[in-house]
Amino acid sequence: MTKTNYPNLQGPVCPLPLQPGGQIVMGHGSGGGMTRDLIVNVFQKYLGNAILNAGNDSALLNGELVAPPGYQLVVSTDAHVVFPLFFPGSDIGRLSVCGTVNDVAMLGAQPKYLTASFILEEGFAIDELEKVLASMRDACAEADVRIIAADTKVTEKGKADKLFITTTGIGWAPAGRKITGDQAQPGDAVLISGALGNHGIAVLQARGNLGFQSDVQSDAAPLNHLTQALCAAFPDVHVMRDPTRGGLATTLVEIAQQSSVTIQLDEPEIPIDASVRAACDLLGLDPLYLANEGKVIVILPEEHAEDALSFLRAQKYGEKARRIGRVIARSSGQLLLRTALGTTRVLDMLAGEMLPRIC
């Protein structure tokens, strides 16, 4: 007698849909339930506040949420793509907050709000996303800004590189304050808030193909408290700008051209950490062209330069501030470097991608 196997019909017989595991799937971008779950359980967990959590199509700002009379609005937007997402000292989350906060702050404005849109690649690990969001939360707290609108899209695997974040910053400054790139005047002093090139080297290091180890950390930091305090103490600051991509040299060439002036830097005064200089020597890179994410160039009248320098050095992120040069003449826009040897050379913008020299 053969034994017959009967199917067990007790309990569920349809295959249960798999709950999404620890990674982003296309359903997270569907706009349906999975999207809502991701927003509520992941995004709002870190970035939530009353305005964002209201869940409307856009944020409604009124009353005490808007700029008081006598202030002007300042807006900036910035897309953040970086490989790898995490690198010594920072990550794409902190970068996406600091980058936009700093852009708003450079016009002498107090950044108040950010919007953020996230492009997620299918397969991206949700716990990595949470690490990025936690980092954004901390940077927002440090900068004292709120994320008031956000969006998420998911691309198929291979159509994006894990995570792209675009942030827009909104802030306000006293009406009439004009701290812009076209305000540099002959006779002004040029200050920098600290050592240059650390972010660029930290990211290269994190890519893991340098063949040596260094302890260089990214300098990514929100500078708005420093710039706000500086503008309050020194109302005649002419220019502030953060030397991000393209580095100090490219940024100062931009300012020289906008202001139609010649700026001269004193090479021995430019602060560069020994570890960054050593890495640059090995790799054939020029630290004046490396990206920074937590430094500000300040240009102001010479008579206030020493006081402003002491003031910067008393601020968080300004401890290693130095006076690095001056605006020497009107011109079509030129940047000169006075070397330690007393010779002079022209510094140009970075032409394209920074390439290591062969030997």
Place this chain on the structure above:
Amino acid sequence: MSLPSSEVFRSAALTRQLAGEIRQVVTRPWNIMEICGGQTHAILQYGLDQLLPPEITLIHGPGCPVCVTALESIENALQIARQPDVIFCSFGDMLRVPGARANLFSARAEGADVRVVYSPLDAVKLARETPQKQVVFFAIGFETTVPSIAASILHAERNKISNFSILPANVLVPPAMHAILKSPDNRVNAFLAAGHVCAVMGYWEYEPIAAQYRTPIVVTGFEPVDLLRGILMSVRQLESGRSEVENAYERAVTREGNPDAQAMITQVFEPVDRQWRGIGLISLSGLGLRPRFKSFDALERFALAHQAVSESPLCIAGQVLRGNATPHDCPAFGRECTPASPLGAPMVSSEGACAAYYRYQRVKT
């Protein structure tokens, strides 16, 4: 000395002292050629030419390896890089060098897998990790880069990494010096020999050249103090009528060089005729793989279409590379030709004379 060596060799006081000695020694005009693009870069980066007396003219030599890489080699590189299942590896500044119509950057933008490596051994590692791909390394550079390329071939052979190959385009310094000195319009009175090449090869092979052409050759490093010492020693020889090979880069170079590296080069490579971009064919001035290693030659591995190629008619790179013109003599310099859209190779690498002039001396100071 208690300072780190890089600070000693960049010392402003020492550099100025050496410049003062050169001014004291010099009595008439001399043309000194620095062979190596790294030296050209350092001279302009530090503005060393501004410290020299007017009698001394520095002529920038053909030693920028990306500048002299033949157009045909770049076209071959582009053809290989565009093939499916190829990872094409190169030193970084080769990517922007223009071929006839494209460069490796534009090939990458069109979907070719082009990667920057710091060492050919990284390319071998990549080949081992991606056995389903053909990994090709663009073997450019002077004797300085050759030992690591030879080592990568030997490593690949030993470990049976058969999906690795190189596109051979290395060049040698001594044949180029012969070519310059033999040229009827030669203006070079003395050479600063390239310190890093000599670290590998020593300087014994320059002794017959100095004697044959009665031309001083001084092995020179890359920091300001090194360069001014090299120039001072050259001027002293010229002023006293000597033509010897001297070493101003003692901390890195011996007369014999690095025998292990030389043995590795000889084991893997043999001299071949080679085209130099802007200069022409120089016999036995390049390195090709010996028959035993031909299986690692990308030119053998990939069937390449022959293409007729020609340079931009505006570009005077050949004159610049031979030392017969400065970038300021070129009508396209800074106009049609900039580092962002170079017409000729010397505008590409920061070691190239045109790019160095554009960066540091576009406006004469």
